[in-house]
Amino acid sequence: MKPTDQPYVHGYDQRENIRLHDQASTLVELLHADTAYPPGSHVLEAGCGVGAQTITLARNSPDAQITSIDISERSVAEAQKKVEDAGYTNVSFQQGDIFNLEYAPESFDHIFVCFVLEHLARPLDALNALKHFLKVGGTITVIEGDHGSAYFYPDNEASHRAIQCQIELQKRAGGNANIGRALYPLLTAGGFRSINVSPRMVYVDTSKPHFVEGFTKNTFTAMIEGVRASSIEAGLIDESTFDEGIKGLYRTTEPDGVFCYTFFKATAQK
Amino acid sequence: MKPTDQPYVHGYDQRENIRLHDQASTLVELLHADTAYPPGSHVLEAGCGVGAQTITLARNSPDAQITSIDISERSVAEAQKKVEDAGYTNVSFQQGDIFNLEYAPESFDHIFVCFVLEHLARPLDALNALKHFLKVGGTITVIEGDHGSAYFYPDNEASHRAIQCQIELQKRAGGNANIGRALYPLLTAGGFRSINVSPRMVYVDTSKPHFVEGFTKNTFTAMIEGVRASSIEAGLIDESTFDEGIKGLYRTTEPDGVFCYTFFKATAQK
Numbered sequence: 001m002k003p004t005d006q007p008y009v010h011g012y013d014q015r016e017n018i019r020l021h022d023q024a025s026t027l028v029e030l031l032h033a034d035t036a037y038p039p040g041s042h043v044l045e046a047g048c049g050v051g052a053q054t055i056t057l058a059r060n061s062p063d064a065q066i067t068s069i070d071i072s073e074r075s076v077a078e079a080q081k082k083v084e085d086a087g088y089t090n091v092s093f094q095q096g097d098i099f100n101l102e103y104a105p106e107s108f109d110h111i112f113v114c115f116v117l118e119h120l121a122r123p124l125d126a127l128n129a130l131k132h133f134l135k136v137g138g139t140i141t142v143i144e145g146d147h148g149s150a151y152f153y154p155d156n157e158a159s160h161r162a163i164q165c166q167i168e169l170q171k172r173a174g175g176n177a178n179i180g181r182a183l184y185p186l187l188t189a190g191g192f193r194s195i196n197v198s199p200r201m202v203y204v205d206t207s208k209p210h211f212v213e214g215f216t217k218n219t220f221t222a223m224i225e226g227v228r229a230s231s232i233e234a235g236l237i238d239e240s241t242f243d244e245g246i247k248g249l250y251r252t253t254e255p256d257g258v259f260c261y262t263f264f265k266a267t268a269q270k
Numbered sequence: 271m272k273p274t275d276q277p278y279v280h281g282y283d284q285r286e287n288i289r290l291h292d293q294a295s296t297l298v299e300l301l302h303a304d305t306a307y308p309p310g311s312h313v314l315e316a317g318c319g320v321g322a323q324t325i326t327l328a329r330n331s332p333d334a335q336i337t338s339i340d341i342s343e344r345s346v347a348e349a350q351k352k353v354e355d356a357g358y359t360n361v362s363f364q365q366g367d368i369f370n371l372e373y374a375p376e377s378f379d380h381i382f383v384c385f386v387l388e389h390l391a392r393p394l395d396a397l398n399a400l401k402h403f404l405k406v407g408g409t410i411t412v413i414e415g416d417h418g419s420a421y422f423y424p425d426n427e428a429s430h431r432a433i434q435c436q437i438e439l440q441k442r443a444g445g446n447a448n449i450g451r452a453l454y455p456l457l458t459a460g461g462f463r464s465i466n467v468s469p470r471m472v473y474v475d476t477s478k479p480h481f482v483e484g485f486t487k488n489t490f491t492a493m494i495e496g497v498r499a500s501s502i503e504a505g506l507i508d509e510s511t512f513d514e515g516i517k518g519l520y521r522t523t524e525p526d527g528v529f530c531y532t533f534f535k536a537t538a539q540k
Binding site: 146151152153182185188189198199206255256258260262 | 469477526
């Protein structure tokens with residue numbers, strides 16, 4: 001899932017630390033506010049896609065040297081245009097396959113991987129491949145969602161079934177839509193140390209209209225709606241159940257509705 | 271669920287606000303660290319049970335006057351002994367039914383309700399009954415779990431089925447084990463204002479051995495294990511599936527396991 005790109009505001013209240021987490025006003029703030037790399041450090045963004053996260057990396061670490069790669073030439077071009085249009089000059093772009101990169105070993109101080117492992121059949125191999133290019137003592141940051149973390153009020157069995165279609169289709173494509181919860185075991189298996197996994201729960205009720213629109217409707221429900229045809233074609237669900245599920249997800253955006261989803265952000269050292 | 275009673279430590283780090291939430295070292299800290307009532311204020315703890323939360327209330331608000339009630343005379347006696355043994359003198363205890371209390375209207379500045387609504391067939395009526403005794407401008411704090419928020423690695427269908435037994439039994443007893451996600455709509459329906467719901471996610475991996483033992487094993491899994499006989503007797507599940515489910519929950523406490531559960535803490539004003 002790609003969060004929308006929004007400016008963020010730092011919070012410095014000493015006395016309500018827990019609330020600050022809850023009050024993150026955008027998904028970008030919730031996921032990325034605590035990622036900033038030191039001046040002069042070399043950062044590899046592996047799997048930049050069309051640059052949704054690259055913009056935030058560039059802004060949060062203005063004096064770091066960021067290298068953003070993606071396997072898709074077209075995505076790289078789009079990401080590059082986006083970042084250049086935004087006026088950032090601290091990112092260089094290259095087409096590249098995580099499993100076949102040509103950098104020298106230990107070329108990077110930090111590696112950043114966001115919404116990538118969920119699509120890979122061999123996420124552990126990907127981590128090991130990337131580790132090769134990380135300096136000893138350098139950090140890796142991994143952010144992933146977990147569709148099994150979605151629950152809501154009112155509850156609705158058809159909605160869970162529609163979500164399950166997305167999970168199953170992603171599985172058939174070799175990925176894992178529930179990979180967020182597995183970041184700790186993955187990084188452990190990859191031999192990283194000082195692993196810290198920090199769940200970033202998106203809790204949405206009417207008091208957070210920005211998240212009702214931006215997350216529940218336009219990010220999560222839109223994503224599930226997007227697999228309607230392929231889910232029905234694959235025989236995973238019938239049309240009316242799927243449509244009832246989507247209706248149930250929209251129902252959670254009404255004034256008495258609640259929607260919960262959790263992203264997982266992991267950091268670790270080589 | 272009753273959290274274990276543990277001392278807590280305040281955190282004052284300005285720069286890692288989000289991590290402070292993750293790093294809460296005990297469940298008591300995660301749920302209660304931000305509840306403290308001013309000197310001289312009158313606080314009603316409705317449904318104190320055997321005093322698991324009363325101890326924390328008494329410690330965090332040493333100069334507030336706390337009145338703790340429970341419908342069970344025996345629980346009240348146990349809570350009173352616990353609090354007196356701990357040396358706190360700021361709590362008075364009374365047997366009382368939330369639906370039939372004899373205080374004057376608007377007797378209390380603050381009301382605290384923790385792990386109570388989940389057991390009630392009419393949680394909204396309970397909130398309305400309590401509101402009667404709250405001063406205008408006073409606050410209510412409600413904390414509840416949500417068993418539908420439990421997910422884990424490795425995932426295990428039998429474990430979800432065993433958890434579902436607990437949910438179903440609680441439902442048949444008139445309660446709602448998934449009430450956490452419904453606090454916002456409940457407080458809205460009760461006519462409260464300035465409602466703020468703050469999810470408190472318990473994320474457990476091997477790096478948090480205290481939570482592996484204290485929460486995953488001894489709180490959550492123990493609770494599910496406790497409904498084995500009644501679940502099988504009610505025909506909700508067969509023995510081998512239930513036992514496989516429990517085994518799956520213990521599996522999440524092994525070095526590569528992960529367990530997630532979310533409590534919801536709501537505050538609102540009359």
